[in-house]
Amino acid sequence: MIWETVRLSLRSIRRNVLRSFLTLLGIVIGVAAVIAMLTIGSGTTAKVKADISKLGSNLLVVRSGRPAGPGGPGGLDQVVRPLAEKDLAALVAHLSGARAISPASQKQVRVIFGTESLTSGVTGTDSAYLDARDWKLVSGRPFSDSETRSGTGVCLIGETVRQQFFGAGDPESEIIRVNRTSCKIIGLLEPKGYTGFGQDQDNVVLMPLHAYQRRIAGNRDIDNIYIAADDRTPTSELQPRVEDILRDARRITPDRESDFAIRDMTQIADAMASATTTMTGMLGAVAGVSLLVGGIGIMNIMLVSVTERTREIGIRLAIGAHEKHILIQFLVEATVLSLLGGIIGILIGLALAGLAAVTLTIPFAPSPAVILLAVGFSALIGMVFGFFPALRGARLDPIDALRHE
């Protein structure tokens, strides 16, 4: 009986291909939008997480200025005391649970080679920086300890800088000018690509901290200290230790606030990911509204269908159909209709998400749970919005229905 009814409804959908298609459109668009949103959203979340882990996993970043909070970092009431080499030395000497500790000061500086020039992020640091940031060299070697100490004019360059100046050529041992100082290239950094915020991570020049301080910054400050936790130590455990050591090194009495901030990149990654998830959910909900509109479309067309087929209903009732037979017939028809729309919508949504994944270079992450939910939901819409028209058909008086022209 049910199979019979499904067949019947498929036939009546086929009879009115154009109308059925237009009816479906609402559901198709709604489901496609929801599926595309959620799939792209989960891809973006994965991408954001991956991006932030590119900065280095289990990474703490210390910078001067008060922790972010009311009044903002480094408020006017307080002169910001920069981080200094003794702070770094204290961490290196006393901090346990760290895999790498590295200073970094940076600035956007004009870099010149021959007649070419490029504004690049120049960072003064030491040899531990590569380890702290999980960054490898494609070729060449990192700074030696003596180069770091003496501030020799050597540098490591990123892929963007290489392409700008050397094209396909080998940059090693070439001399580039950074600001007004010259600097010999000793290695090439592995490409990292863009961050989720469109920042080119490969447009960089790394040089020994002392060389940077003397020749570019003109001071002895350290902007950031990067601390990578070892595998056994979670960053949340490392953070208070860093704080204690630095407060001690900077002689901050217990009654005063710290004049430096420690950022936990893992936390930031989680926060970013949860922000994208929230955003995805919101967009999904907006798309869900269009499903409601689609449902109303189904109701509308089912009402038309019931009116159009009043005579048919009359015939069926006259030859012995019960109310429930008519009810089921139209309910099944509405459900099949919206289910069909749902399936088409899922396919289109996945196609859109796939396209977006390629163009936005995010992972394509379709979720079986979301797809199943969409199938169930579109069937539910058919049942809910098909019920009233179906009931109207089932309640018709056979005599009136047979007289209907």
Next chain:
Amino acid sequence: MAAGATLITFDKVWKSYGQGEAKVHALAGVDLAIRRGEFVAIMGPSGSGKSTAMNIIGCLDTPTAGTYSFMGIDAGRLDRNRRAMLRNLYVGFVFQGYNLLARTTAAENVELPLIYRGVAARERRDLAMQALAEVGLVGREHHTPAELSGGQQQRVAIARAIVTRPTLLVADEPTGNLDTARTHEIMELLTRLNTELGLTIAMVTHEADVADYAERTIRFLDGHVASDSRKLEIAQP
């Protein structure tokens, strides 16, 4: 029940519409009995109550007052679904406008009442073919109504009505849309079903020559039975 036993009884049946001053009595205390195997023509001008009577006979409608009994069942007091069951089991319908489902083949149209009876697909198909053969439509099983002439469509409708082997066939102006030759054919078919299968037929018509095929003619006027006459048996030569 033996042939000749009473099938249908109207006992002071009233059917009224409207309220108060505007109240109209389509049937005003009709008494009537039809036996099994009878072929009855019901005539009368429009508004005479003949259609209302037919609807009650076919268990589509219920009286406002009085008793309608069908096969000894008080059918006038049954609910919608029970009357639907009664129609499905014992009543076949033939309408003036054929009332076939469009874009549905003849065989599928004939199968329809069997679907609501829960008959399996294969058996349904066999019974439909048999019914179509009985009305002389072999070879047209897969034609849709649009591909059939009026006479053929009415044959499909008759096949649909008899496929369930009903006790009663209710025909509402079955030849109203047909020309003389086709009318004759359809009436011959109905007469044959009446005599060969013992099918009781109640037929509304306003054409005297159509009514002539029936052995009994009941005339309605203003909600009453005006006359009830039997054809005189003509001696066979």
